[in-house]
Amino acid sequence: MARTYFDAPGCKVRLDRISAEPPRSLSRKKAEKRFATLGGELFKLQDAMYGARKHGVLVVLQGRDTAGKDGAIKHVAGCLNPRGVSVTSFGVPTTEERGHDFLWRIHRHAPRHGEFAIFNRSHYEDVLVVRVHDLVPKALWSERYAQIRDFESLLTVHNTIILKFFLHVTKNEQKKRLLEREQDHETAWKLNPNDWKERDHWDHYTSAYEDAISKTAARHAPWIIVPANAKWYRNLVIAEHIADALREHNQHWQQALQEMGKTGRAELDNYRAPLALKKNRKTT
Secondary structure (H helix, E strand, O other): OOOOEEOOOOOOOOHHHOOOOOOOOOOHHHHHHHHHHHHHHHHHHHHHHHHHOOOEEEEEEEEOOOOOHHHHHHHHHHHOOHHHEEEEEOOOOOHHHHOOOOOHHHHOOOOOOOOEEEEEOOHHHHHOHHHHOOOOOHHHHOOHHHHHHHHHHHHHHOOEEEEEEEEEOOHHHHHHHHHHHHHOOOOHHHOOHHHHHHHOOHHHHHHHHHHHHHHHOEOOEOEEEEEOOOHHHHHHHHHHHHHHHHHHHHHHHHHHHHHHHHHHHHHHHHHHHHHHHHHHHHHO
């Protein structure tokens, strides 16, 4: 089976060797049952993280048009308490954003401790669309891989858990979904001629994604290639990886919460002690 999890730089990724389909041994019914169970666990893990305020989580969602970034956010973020979740969609940079370095607009939305930040597209657009359409010189965008690695390392030093997902769909599946949008009145608002134009650059985007994943994968910021032709399997894979990452820290969070509970009880006892003494004096 081809690798789908990359946590070390330099391992060349070949998307054409990775299936975009779910495993034959897994049915949709079983996957959705598992996802429902994970949803409850994710809520509890998030709650512990929110209370402990020791870590933040950054989830990066990248993929071609129709790959399912919005759908993944809808289903996976739906398992979480919205109190501690922010979702940012990065489109064409504004005039203000173009006046800064390419990471400026990204860093502003990094998660605080205790919170989730979900990126629909991200800083990786500056080594993807910028590269494919020659928007800046190669000498500029080629330097950005190292800058992205440094940026993500900085976030990790400050206790940000980073998970980067590439939603992997085939060209035929993308065509199918684009045509379905045209036929469905509820999704017609998503119609955009650029989605069809971008298909002309399919191979160029493939190379750009393969380089981006290969050059920026790290233990502290892994890339997960998600077989996304089946939406139900896409949701499960993302939820599984997020849950795995959070479980590693749950014991630490629980210890922090217990200490906070002890401190809170002690402060409450100190508050109540003089009140109880005053009450006893009145009764005597």
